[in-house]
Amino acid sequence: xxxxxxxxxxxxxxxxxxxxxxxxxxxxxxxxxxxxxxxxxxxxxxxxxxxxxxxxxxxxxxxxxxxxxxxxxxxxxxxxxxxxxxxxxxxxxxxxxxxxxxxxxxxxxxxxxxxxxxxxxxxxxxxxxxxxxxxxxxxxxxxxxxxxxxxxxxxxxxxxxxxxxxxxxxxxxxxxxxxxxxxxxxxxxxxxxxxxxxxxxxxxxxxxxxxxxxxxxxxxxxxxxxxxxxxxxxxxxxxxxx
Amino acid sequence: xxxxxxxxxxxxxxxxxxxxxxxxxxxxxxxxxxxxxxxxxxxxxxxxxxxxxxxxxxxxxxxxxxxxxxxxxxxxxxxxxxxxxxxxxxxxxxxxxxxxxxxxxxxxxxxxxxxxxxxxxxxxxxxxxxxxxxxxxxxxxxxxxxxxxxxxxxxxxxxxx
Numbered sequence: 024x025x026x027x028x029x030x031x032x033x034x035x036x037x038x039x040x041x042x043x044x045x046x047x048x049x050x051x052x053x054x055x056x057x058x059x060x061x062x063x064x065x066x067x068x069x070x071x072x073x074x075x076x077x078x079x080x081x082x083x084x085x086x087x088x089x090x091x092x093x094x095x096x097x098x099x100x101x102x103x104x105x106x107x108x109x110x111x112x113x114x115x116x117x118x119x120x121x122x123x124x125x126x127x128x129x130x131x132x133x134x135x136x137x138x139x140x141x142x143x144x145x146x147x148x149x150x151x152x153x154x155x156x157x158x159x160x161x162x163x164x165x166x167x168x169x170x171x172x173x174x175x176x177x178x179x180x181x182x183x184x185x186x187x188x189x190x191x192x193x194x195x196x197x198x199x200x201x202x203x204x205x206x207x208x209x210x211x212x213x214x215x216x217x218x219x220x221x222x223x224x225x226x227x228x229x230x231x232x233x234x235x236x237x238x239x240x241x242x243x244x245x246x247x248x249x250x251x252x253x254x255x256x257x258x259x260x261x262x263x264x265x
Numbered sequence: 266x267x268x269x270x271x272x273x274x275x276x277x278x279x280x281x282x283x284x285x286x287x288x289x290x291x292x293x294x295x296x297x298x299x300x301x302x303x304x305x306x307x308x309x310x311x312x313x314x315x316x317x318x319x320x321x322x323x324x325x326x327x328x329x330x331x332x333x334x335x336x337x338x339x340x341x342x343x344x345x346x347x348x349x350x351x352x353x354x355x356x357x358x359x360x361x362x363x364x365x366x367x368x369x370x371x372x373x374x375x376x377x378x379x380x381x382x383x384x385x386x387x388x389x390x391x392x393x394x395x396x397x398x399x400x401x402x403x404x405x406x407x408x409x410x411x412x413x414x415x416x417x418x419x420x421x422x423x424x425x426x
Contacts, residue, residue, distance in 0.1 A: 108355050112349055112352055114348060115347055115349070116348060118341075118348075119341035119342070119348075119380075121386075201375070205352050208352070208356065209352045209355060216359065235359055238360040240356075240360060240367075240368070241360055244363070
């Protein structure tokens with residue numbers, strides 16, 4: 024719940040995380056004022072790392088073993104890598120739409136939004152674990168994981184849009200929508216590159232990442248072609264004999 | 266004058282950077298020339314028509330304001346393209362050539378769309394232009410986008426093929 028949004032005394036560590044959950048208006052006001060951005064970003068990044076690692080571990084529990092650690096390492100990398108690639112785009116979009124340059128504030132806003140998203144993901148970890156406990160099958164687990172990610176992403180986008188509107192950025196909605204689209208596209212490709220997350224039950228060995236097989240968007244195009252009866256391979260690959 | 270030259274510099278740097286990303290991925294120098302060429306050719310070929318048509322219907326600001334508005338729009342286009350370079354480079358790195366072309370085209374079009382929005386605001390004010398001016402501007406914008414899209418496609422087809 025957002026509070027009145029006064030520029031309060033600098034909060035650090037867990038106090039800032041608590042403020043993120045209870046009074047985001049005050050955190051946004053501090054970002055807008057440009058005070059203590061480095062310290063705040065450190066806390067946001069730590070929140071993202073811890074939150075994403077916990078969520079990744081829960082995802083990896085579908086397969087268990089080394090995959091728990093692999094997914095716990097990969098999810099924070101995917102989120103922070105996407106943020107690093109996309110934050111300059113938010114600044115460029117803002118400047119293109121007539122806003123003064125504010126890369127540090129944009130980076131703080133993006134990491135804040137992601138930190139909130141990561142906290143939402145942590146709140147949904149029990150849902151993933153319940154699915155594991157009731158032995159939800161592979162494709163159901165994939166859909167559930169995508170749904171959990173979508174909820175976390177939506178929460179992050181809402182925070183980002185609120186931050187841009189609060190800063191009275193001209194065309195804040197357009198900037199937020201374009202940035203969310205760029206972030207979603209890059210993030211999806213990042214997650215695709217760092218597969219596997221759950222690991223198919225028939226996979227004998229768990230790799231940290233699969234070998235590069237083109238982009239997510241190539242795969243979507245191939246699937247669309249296959250759906251219309253145009254195949255690019257003579258036959259589907261079969262699993263290797265154990 | 267310096268603001269015009271900085272506008273031109275950023276307008277050139279953005280499309281050049283997008284073209285460089287596509288050049289690296291497609292292993293062909295054509296995009297490095299094609300992207301800036303499309304931006305400046307479409308601007309040079311279609312903006313006079315907008316000014317003349319707006320002047321005929323009595324909606325054109327003074328020529329100096331039009332030049333400044335165009336500079337602002339090109340500046341915005343260049344900045345947006347520069348901002349999209351890192352995400353684009355990441356996305357095309359593992360994409361096939363057709364997907365890389367499509368992603369590059371989307372990046373170019375996004376910059377163009379923002380530039381059109383900035384141009385409209387700079388020419389006619391922040392509010393939506395009323396009646397005939399709106400029809401005139403958006404008709405011109407549609408024509409410019411079609412010409413730009415066709416030109417970009419033609420310049421890039423052989424590279425992708």
